Amino acid sequence: MPAKSLATLLLVDDDRHLLCSMADWLREQGYATDTAATLADAIAAVDRKNYDLVLVDIRLGAEDGFELLAHCRRNHPNTTVIMITGYGTVESAVEAIRQGAFDFLTKPLIDDELLMALERALNQRRVIEENRNLKAQLDLRFGLENIIGHDPRMLKVFDMIDSVADTKATVLITGESGTGKSLVARAIHRRSSRRDKPFVEVACGALPETLLESELFGHVAGAFTGALGEKIGKFMQADKGTIFLDEISTASPGMQVKLLRVLQDFEFEPVGGTKTYTVDTRVILATNEDLAKAVAEGRFRQDLYFRINVINIELPPLRDRIGDIPLLAEHFLTRICAECGKSVRGFTQDALTALQRYHWPGNVRELQNVVERSVLLGKGQFIGVEDLPPSILAGAPVPLEQISGRTLKDALAMPERQIILEVLEANRWNRQATAEALGINRTTLYKKMKRLGLQEPRGNPVARR
Secondary structure, three states: OOOHHHOEEEEEOOOHHHHHHHHHHHHHOOOEEEEEOOHHHHHHHHHHOOOOEEEEEOEEOOEEHHHHHHHHHHHOOOOEEEEEEOOOOHHHHHHHHHOOOOEEEEOOOOHHHHHHHHHHHHHHHHHHHHHHHHHHHHHHHHOHHHOOOOOHHHHHHHHHHHHHOOOOOOEEEEOOOOOOHHHHHHHHHHOOOOOOOOEEEEEHHHOOHHHHHHHHHOEOOOOOOOOOOOEOOHHHHOOOOEEEEEOHHHOOHHHHHHHHHHHHHOEEOOEOOOOOEEOOOEEEEEEOOOHHHHHHOOOOOHHHHHHHOOEEEEOOOHHHOHHHHHHHHHHHHHHHHHHHOOOOOEEOHHHHHHHHHOOOOOHHHHHHHHHHHHHHHOOOOEEOHHHOOHHHHOOOOOOHHHHOOOOHHHHHHHHHHHHHHHHHHHOOOOHHHHHHHHOOOHHHHHHHHHHHOOOOOOOOOOOOO
């Protein structure tokens, strides 16, 4: 948003003597001012140049300043228009504001009054521009740009987000802790038509049932001990927006009944109240537990499970998308360096190899914490193995519980990947030499590397052969 001395202004009036004298005065006040005496000249000027402000007389001879206002609203919506007239009436002022003018001034213009109107207009533009920048930052932080991955399973997740974002369908996000379920929920919201409305997040597992009910639906004064006044619940706060219910598997049987009704009819009563409220709220839920198993064990209502499992987005654990680890690590590195003012250029190949060998029980969240620790404690321009936590360097084997339940193909892929990685490193990522050492052809090696997420390190001096 330009400062006053840099603000561009177009003055439009058919009184040429007034036009020239007023333009000179505005220039003295620090405004870069152009002039136009006819409607045609004014339209040509705004089409040719982007003005911050336009001051236009309502009467332009036989023409009408409202036509210029309409032209600006249609073709240059970021230009602020102030209407001026020597025949001011309440009706004309109301009509000017209704059609999109920022202000309505009457002649003769008082210097201080005009300057105040211009300053108010510039301040409004500044606020609008700041809001626009803030929304852009939110899109960058919570949009798909912050969910990194080129693994086929993540690409499928991206496609699902785009497909369901602008619907009202209930979405269930599943996956282990730390896989990014909250980020996916926010990305769905930011890509929907509800993006300018509230996004309300509730951690269901963090509250006991009595407090959770009040948190979700609100309460009336006197509903329970300590309820001194009314409280608006999260569902009401998220009206016209999105509510994200995390850890939904922790909800008690009684709360599950209440949630089922809300999800079916979007109606509820506050705790202790009798008035029924209706909301228009998009519901996204998440869990790190197998809800189908919970239903079979009687811990989760089957009808609620069927109600929330309309669209299921399953996030893979980080150990199953090893090829994404370098991308994620670089992403976190860039963001953390920007936040703390450090200038770390990247990771050594040994460090990346160590990160890819680790089994990541805490998933993406754990990786982010490891990168942050390494940036803050590291001393060099590159993060090396010496900067990583001991748990990463230990190269701990994958626990048995993480292998059980996997297919034989998936289980066998782990040692296969390790063998291929070691031979690639021994041959400095020369594919022909690696294929010969493994006793397979080069095409087979390439397919295995792609399937197992093995990527040649950037800056490797050996050509791909």
